[in-house]
Amino acid sequence: MNEPNARKTVFQFGYRRSADQDSRSPVRRPIVIVGAGPVGLTAAIDFAQRGIPTVILDDADRIGEGSRAICFSKRSLEIMGRLGLGDRLVEKGVTWKLGKVFLREHQVYSFDLLPEAGHRMPAFINLQQYYLEGYLVERAAELPAIDLRWRNRVTGVEQQDGFVRLTIETPEGEYQLDADWCLACDGARSAVRDFLGLKFVGHMFEECFLIADVKMSAEYPTERWFWFDPPFHSGQSALLHRQPDNVWRIDLQLGPDADPEEEKKPERVLPRLRRMLGERQFDLEWISVYRFNCARLAKFVHGRVVFVGDSAHQVSVFGARGANSGIQDAENLVWKLALVLKGQAPESLIETYELERGQAADENIGHSTRSTDFIAPRTKSEHLLRNAVLELAPHAAFARRMVNSGRLSMASRYDTPLSSPDREVFAGSAQLGLPVPDAPLLDRDGKQRFLLETLSDGFELLYVKNGARPNVPDGIRLKVIGEDFSDMDGAFTERFDATPGAAYLLRPDHHLCARMRAYDGERVREALARAKGLLK
Amino acid sequence: MTALRTESAFADPDAAYEMLVTAHRGASEAESAALNARLVLILSNHIGDIGVLQEAIRLAQTAGSRRAAPQDAV
Numbered sequence: 140m141n142e143p144n145a146r147k148t149v150f151q152f153g154y155r156r157s158a159d160q161d162s163r164s165p166v167r168r169p170i171v172i173v174g175a176g177p178v179g180l181t182a183a184i185d186f187a188q189r190g191i192p193t194v195i196l197d198d199a200d201r202i203g204e205g206s207r208a209i210c211f212s213k214r215s216l217e218i219m220g221r222l223g224l225g226d227r228l229v230e231k232g233v234t235w236k237l238g239k240v241f242l243r244e245h246q247v248y249s250f251d252l253l254p255e256a257g258h259r260m261p262a263f264i265n266l267q268q269y270y271l272e273g274y275l276v277e278r279a280a281e282l283p284a285i286d287l288r289w290r291n292r293v294t295g296v297e298q299q300d301g302f303v304r305l306t307i308e309t310p311e312g313e314y315q316l317d318a319d320w321c322l323a324c325d326g327a328r329s330a331v332r333d334f335l336g337l338k339f340v341g342h343m344f345e346e347c348f349l350i351a352d353v354k355m356s357a358e359y360p361t362e363r364w365f366w367f368d369p370p371f372h373s374g375q376s377a378l379l380h381r382q383p384d385n386v387w388r389i390d391l392q393l394g395p396d397a398d399p400e401e402e403k404k405p406e407r408v409l410p411r412l413r414r415m416l417g418e419r420q421f422d423l424e425w426i427s428v429y430r431f432n433c434a435r436l437a438k439f440v441h442g443r444v445v446f447v448g449d450s451a452h453q454v455s456v457f458g459a460r461g462a463n464s465g466i467q468d469a470e471n472l473v474w475k476l477a478l479v480l481k482g483q484a485p486e487s488l489i490e491t492y493e494l495e496r497g498q499a500a501d502e503n504i505g506h507s508t509r510s511t512d513f514i515a516p517r518t519k520s521e522h523l524l525r526n527a528v529l530e531l532a533p534h535a536a537f538a539r540r541m542v543n544s545g546r547l548s549m550a551s552r553y554d555t556p557l558s559s560p561d562r563e564v565f566a567g568s569a570q571l572g573l574p575v576p577d578a579p580l581l582d583r584d585g586k587q588r589f590l591l592e593t594l595s596d597g598f599e600l601l602y603v604k605n606g607a608r609p610n611v612p613d614g615i616r617l618k619v620i621g622e623d624f625s626d627m628d629g630a631f632t633e634r635f636d637a638t639p640g641a642a643y644l645l646r647p648d649h650h651l652c653a654r655m656r657a658y659d660g661e662r663v664r665e666a667l668a669r670a671k672g673l674l675k
Numbered sequence: 676m677t678a679l680r681t682e683s684a685f686a687d688p689d690a691a692y693e694m695l696v697t698a699h700r701g702a703s704e705a706e707s708a709a710l711n712a713r714l715v716l717i718l719s720n721h722i723g724d725i726g727v728l729q730e731a732i733r734l735a736q737t738a739g740s741r742r743a744a745p746q747d748a749v
């Protein structure tokens with residue numbers, strides 16, 4: 140792959156005719172994904188790794204222009220690790236963990252995302268969204284099960300009995316395709332949502348933000364800097380954050396009355412940036428002006444159409460919860476749908492996608508709304524309280540914890556009927572409903588591995604050695620800690636509160652769904668059935 | 676969860692009131708509002724109980740909108 144020399148088109152793809160366009164009647168496919176953004180591509184790769192073929196339709200034929208997302212969370216990187224992209228993203232990305240908050244010219248608060256030792260992935264990386272998308276497309280191209288069709292615009296979606304009929308427009312005319320399941324991954328302005336007559340419910344913030352990517356060689360450290368009321372942008376907020384290739388993300392709050400078209404003009408943007416960056420040389424890579432939305436669909440599953448990512452919910456940028464939550468949506472849905480398609484789980488399992496990711500969406504919208512309200516108070520009194528927090532912050536610890544320049548995306552804990560409630564007490568950071576924590580292990584040859592990189596795409600049982608290997612039920616991969624792998628430095632034992640004989644059942648998305656102090660085949664069998672939605 | 680205490684807690688309520696008044700004396704309206712905001716945050720955190728805070732907010736809202744004239748023994 141060529142490194143982009145910034146600006147405009149970063150990756151260009153071609154339209155190719157599909158045999159499906161020549162068929163007299165619509166060809167039927169198990170899974171059709173609308174939209175080759177980060178979410179649609181993640182879903183397709185995950186399906187392919189589970190042996191399920193997909194068709195992805197995208198109306199564009201390139202990646203580039205706007206950068207959009209830059210902060211990718213540890214959880215996203217772990218998922219990408221399972222999909223074969225983790226190391227590449229971390230290598231290209233900028234790893235950071237320190238954030239500083241300033242009021243006027245003084246620092247009032249700083250945070251350290253403090254990644255504990257013994258995790259394969261960092262807490263956060265910054266990387267232009269177009270790199271993530273480009274790498275995903277390249278990974279998809281390695282997988283024959285993925286049929287990615289550029290310049291295929293979906294212009295109609297009809298629910299039929301047990302399938303979905305899509306109408307698709309291409310440079311060579313229209314064709315139709317039938318899908319057992321259709322994943323709407325077509326972004327915040329989802330056309331599929333409109334075709335089904337569905338509405339986003341939520342809140343539009345009045346405040347305008349200028350978002351710019353500038354290229355410059357600057358000596359600023361690799362930290363997230365956020366200002367309230369800085370001298371260079373009085374009365375508003377500002378953000379500076381580093382990306383790879385000497386590109387810096389800048390957000391400038393513009394107030395509710397700004398005119399987005401005017402504010403995008405270089406003669407407006409450049410003086411604003413010069414006030415911030417001083418005499419330094421810089422090039423503008425990209426600028427855009429946004430008003431943010433926090434909204435979601437009431438339901439994500441509509442017959443055989445499932446909304447995933449921004450088509451299902453949207454948040455403001457503060458907290459980096461958009462792409463990060465969409466990637467988790469995709470991972471949550473795919474293993475469930477794969478089991479349903481293979482006849483190993485009832486169709487009702489898909490309802491738990493809506494339940495689990497609906498909880499996550501509400502949590503994300505809640506955090507994102509609070510952050511946006513803190514950054515852009517809606518009334519004079521709110522402004523007064525906000526400033527009171529900032530003024531107290533240097534003096535009192537409690538106020539520092541209230542400073543909210545974005546609460547960064549963390550993995551969601553699912554309160555779900557797929558979990559078997561604990562019957563014994565466990566300490567440690569592993570929690571029922573959360574993805575399991577990582578830990579360094581040694582394999583049989585004494586080579587260091589991370590727990591998460593040793594996990595498969597299926598159900599897995601971690602068993603802490605206490606005598607013979609247990610005979611686990613079909614459909615579960617067994618890993619004996621103390622035999623197949625050993626705990627390298629005690630981190631596994633501490634994080635799982637592991638004692639000899641303890642057993643931990645992991646879902647295919649590596650969320651912990653059951654655990655017990657002493658392996659019990661019957662309990663494991665029941666927990667597996669519950670996690671597949673086979674128990675009521 | 677503890678309930679909001681509305682019975683008098685200060686040994687000398689007049690002194691406490693005077694202290695609050697004095698803190699505002701000479702301040703402009705804006706300075707005064709900002710001072711109050713900081714005080715509210717400091718005291719809320721000191722209480723540290725979201726239920727009590729909720730009750731206090733309700734009481735403050737009600738007291739501002741309705742006139743009640745309970746008879747307390749002096």
Ligand SMILES: Cc1cc2nc3c(=O)[nH]c(=O)nc-3n(C[C@H](O)[C@H](O)[C@H](O)COP(=O)(O)OP(=O)(O)OC[C@H]3O[C@@H](n4cnc5c(N)ncnc54)[C@H](O)[C@@H]3O)c2cc1C
Nearest residue numbers: 174176177178198208209210293325326448449461462463
């Ligand atoms: C300024 C900004 C900063 C952000 N920063 C972050 C961040 O730091 N971290 C983070 O996690 N998120 C961030 N986000 C959010 C993130 O960009 C989105 O959440 C993410 O792109 C959503 O991915 P998606 O795949 O759901 O949708 P999209 O990326 O919007 O992809 C949708 C795809 O569907 C295609 N499509 C649309 N309609 C049709 C149709 N009718 N037929 C065929 N194809 C169609 C589109 O061409 C597109 O390729 C940011 C967003 C903005 C705007």
